[in-house]
Amino acid sequence: MSITSLPLELLRQILGHVSTKDQETTALVCRAWLTPSREAYWGSITLSLEGYVPERLVDSLKSGSTSIPRHVHDIVIDESEEVEDRDEEETREWQEGVVAIMAHFQTVSSMTIQYLDLTKFPPALQGQILRPGMVTTTLVAGHIGAPGASMILPFLVGNSKLIFLGLGSFKFAAAEEEVTDAGNGQDPKVVVPTQYPMSKLGHFVVFGRSSVAWSVLMPLVLRQSFIEDLKTLVLVSVNQDITSKLIDRAAPSLRSLALDLTSEESVFDLGHTKSLRNLSLGIASYAAHEQVLANMVQTIRSAPSSLEYVFINTGPAVIDQEKQRDSAPPLWASLDAHLSQCPNLRGIVFIQLLSGCLGMFAAMPGALGGAFDKWKQEVLDYAESKLPACKEKGLLRVSQTSGAWTGRAFADLNFLE
Known part of the structure; x- marks a missing residue:
């Protein structure tokens, strides 16, 4: 068997152990190796406010003529450093970079959100980052800040192919009003518009202890049918x-x-x-x-x-x-x-x-x-x-x-x- 005729799954496993420099070379071997090499090269992306947004990736995406695959294996988002510690230009570049990257990748196998505060983003960008249906296997949401639960609930429970879901702590700008209504026995302000089919979800972990997560978000999650499976x-x-x-x-x-x-x-x-x-x-x-x-x-x-x-x-x-x-x-x-x-x-x-x-x-x-x-x-x-x-x-x-x-x-x- 010719080396260029390796089964695709075997080739992907091999490329996963190859350095990024060598992946650039394997992409040139033949047409069959091009896409798997690109997928391996962009296989794991970390978006960190501490200073790491892949500039080459962002520049390529903004050029409008990129060959970067639309699927990525793993994305980690962590803006745990205070946004205020960066100047206005750095903050703008960070926010636009995150939006550009998240908009490009149609699907992500595994996503870990260590810390993300959507309320710090301009209102026009807040809804462009976490899209329902983009995560296909594992989603771990550590800490997310948002204007309200209705902005992120479709993303959390709207990934129909998800197998593992982990929820941490959340902070909602409208949380106080929502908690008050729920505490009075009335329907909370957040309305679940529909049931989200998640027939493949088998593993659900809630590791957050925030009162908002349990008093606002969890009652909404509890209404979803995936709990029964x-x-x-x-x-x-x-x-x-x-x-x-x-x-x-x-x-x-x-x-x-x-x-x-x-x-x-x-x-x-x-x-x-x-x-x-x-x-x-x-x-x-x-x-x-x-x-x-x-x-x-x-x-x-x-x-x-x-x-x-x-x-x-x-x-x-x-x-x-x-x-x-x-x-x-x-x-x-x-x-x-x-x-x-x-x-x-x-x-x-x-x-x-x-x-x-x-x-x-x-x-x-x-x-x-x-x-x-x-x-x-x-x-x-x-x-x-x-x-x-x-x-x-x-x-x-x-x-x-x-x-x-x-x-x-x-x-x-x-x-x-």
């Missing part, structure tokens, strides 16, 4: 009522559920999630919130017999013997008795989150003088002391992970499968 749901559980409604709506198809039990009111009945296999609960706020432990036990005990894995995210205080409460032993004993009798349970994983740059060293044998192994053993010792019956059945293990709990709620289990 979810396989994975990860929530920080800020609003008890909305969280319960999300679980109820997703119950028929739900396979993996993660809930961060951040308050004493966070307790859920999972008896109707008949197909649930993976349950992850964050109890890092214990022992400051004593009731959280009881809520975890009650929530787990309500789960169906289909449960295969239980993940428990601990914080330092959870295993600190000096911070243990008198109410803890009987609760752990109750949990031990229940889990050891679960017919399909294959593992109980205690998750130890590593903050900051610690995660970079965790995989190195003997790193930090063996501190990681020591920390891991401390958690395992704690788990075995609290769940002796589960220990006897070989169910207990510990996983050290880095990053946010909402991103690693199921440890090393690939919940996207």
Whole structure:
């Protein structure tokens, strides 16, 4: 077989490991290699207010005669530096550059918005950046500021091919009025014009804790039909009522559920999630919130017999013997008795989150003088002391992970499968 006759998918994988300089060369090999080389060259674009808008890309797009593909694999938008820190000309160039790039690419496989404040853009440009239907696989919206929820809701839930959706925090200029109306039991000012078909969406993560996201945006998302087809749901559980409604709506198809039990009111009945296999609960706020432990036990005990894995995210205080409460032993004993009798349970994983740059060293044998192994053993010792019956059945293990709990709620289990 001639090298110029490589299957397209194999060629794309190869080009993904080639430097951008060499991709410029491979584009000249033959006509069949031109488009894949261009797609690889522009495969990942970062738009950062810190100073990086690809000038060559913007100049080429503005020329009106570009051969740059209309699809890009990955776009990251981050304007987390204050717009006011830049002069007027720099701000204008940034805004026009973002609009030009986003307008050119008709589809994006994966988009991550770390920080984007649309209210800083001229009104004429605000609606030209986030278009419904442009993201085809993964969308993670970290922080978005907008005049109102109606400007970004069509973009968030209007990508019909989306598989993964993650929502962080949001700030709306009209949020105060909208929250007031919703709080009075009236219909909020934001009206959902239609149902957005998202039949492929299987994984929904809400990692933002802002009151606006939960009081304004989430009630609107809750009305969408895609909730009923979810396989994975990860929530920080800020609003008890909305969280319960999300679980109820997703119950028929739900396979993996993660809930961060951040308050004493966070307790859920999972008896109707008949197909649930993976349950992850964050109890890092214990022992400051004593009731959280009881809520975890009650929530787990309500789960169906289909449960295969239980993940428990601990914080330092959870295993600190000096911070243990008198109410803890009987609760752990109750949990031990229940889990050891679960017919399909294959593992109980205690998750130890590593903050900051610690995660970079965790995989190195003997790193930090063996501190990681020591920390891991401390958690395992704690788990075995609290769940002796589960220990006897070989169910207990510990996983050290880095990053946010909402991103690693199921440890090393690939919940996207």
